[in-house]
Amino acid sequence: MAKDRKIDMVILGLLAHEDLTGYDIKKRIDGAISLFWKGSFGSIYPALSSMEKEGLVEKKADATGKRERIFYHVTDKGIDCLKAWLEDEKATNDLKYETLLKLHFGGSVDRATSLKSVVAFEEEITEKLSLLQLYKKNLEPDLDNEDHLHYYLTVSFGITTYEAYLKWCEEAKKLLAHMDKISII
Amino acid sequence: MAKDRKIDMVILGLLAHEDLTGYDIKKRIDGAISLFWKGSFGSIYPALSSMEKEGLVEKKADATGKRERIFYHVTDKGIDCLKAWLEDEKATNDLKYETLLKLHFGGSVDRATSLKSVVAFEEEITEKLSLLQLYKKNLEPDLDNEDHLHYYLTVSFGITTYEAYLKWCEEAKKLLAHMDKISII
DNA sequence: TACATTATATATCAAATTGATATGTTGTCA
């Protein structure tokens, strides 16, 4: 068996605040959560079905609209499940940095190639960082709100690490810049 | 189709330096590479088989030992494949921080619970950081070696980001420390 | 010497996940 479905916890965490459709859940994940977790329709819809069978969530008929919309509501059992997970401080943090992988194996291609990977990474991070700073500005005035405090912590994590990434990019660019080093010396 | 098998590139990158068995490859990945990529036997062995069929690697009989050992050697086609990947600066960097996920949804449990997650994370990072500093010390004297320079860059990435993590842990602990805040004010 | 434990080594499998694709509806702007 692979590890328990983590996507279940993401869904339960979101449903703890409001009833949502699978599509809504995907949008929430693509927002601030995408900084540290991702989820696709291919995992969300099957997870909702299976959690419904387990009694962790329940379907709510949508009377209002004409369009098919299946809202999910978290049950007491679902809340218990979420809390049990939150109270366990064990956590697996998995990173897959293709940029770093390319850099690690970059010794057999020329430095200009490695440099291009660093610059592409730098651009990506710079863009995301300005979005995070916007999130931070919105959360800062209301840290007495327990939820906002916790959202703030994750956004602050993103900002701190992204700033470190950019600092590293500067160092990496400097080290890779001396492309003619061997021929000069 | 899911995205191309990235594990192939890890294997080709390793085989570019020396012939290895599947078991060796796993050990290499569990070393310095584990900072930014992971791989299991369940992906390594099937990848080796399929790459052999594609002509990217070839089996080398092991004459010496008595134990079953299948060494793999990278072909010219395999090297071309590796270089093509290295020369493409596009890269997807996927993070799965369960710690951050727990913190994001921590607003509905007490702060002591969130604090425990931060402390567990801090301990994990502190331990890994000292290992990285050891790697760095070993690589630093020989940065003229093109491979070492590239290894150094990834180790330096790890150190810079882990130091940022620890800085954030301090901030997070401070913000979560005021557990009686509401009742005091 | 005998025994237990750890490291070496290949391989497979169910479960989880991704990324793509299929299918159709509703709202908006020109």
Add this chain to the structure above:
DNA sequence: TGACAACATATCAATTTGATATATAATGTA
């Protein structure tokens, strides 16, 4: 009216994980 973007559910092959099975060689220890 027509085009396009956003909404919404669902499925699938390919990939990956984490666990397990199986077996041999080396090492420590009683």
